[in-house]
Amino acid sequence: MEIYLLDHGPHSSLALPRQSGGMVRYKYCDWRWCVQGRRHPLSGTAALFWPTASGLGRGQHPDVDGREGLEKLAPEGISRVHPLKADAEKAMALKQRLDSHFEEADEEPTYNTEFAMAFVSYPSGYWLAHQSNLIIAQWLREMGFEVQSLPLSFAWRIVSTDEY
Known part of the structure; x- marks a missing residue:
């Protein structure tokens, strides 16, 4: 199954195919930064050094369908787009786990037009040791990929993948 790691510069997201066709994108982020749009130095500093409220974003x-239109x-x-070949069963298990977080959320999702995603609260705080790229790396590991990362690394380097 083809999935896509979307590199947005300092942050990333993951796009998975939907069983009914199309794609769904997932993103983990600091709630104030992504959802509320509070992007100032104090908010950014707090998000790095103290656990802050986090959100899980989903855009359906x-x-x-596929790389065209990402x-x-x-x-x-x-x-940058990194196309990856994932085990279909593992990719669908991750998708189901992330979707169930939305379905079981205590609040109504908050839609953010800038990201074209709905966000719900995530139980783990966002900070340097639990930031977006590390969570994406964790999701990739759940699908069987080997990921080597450093907490301050904001660049993805794919060692082996099919080129498209």
């Missing part, structure tokens, strides 16, 4: 795009998934921009 039934009109995007820019529709991320209106905030994509620096």
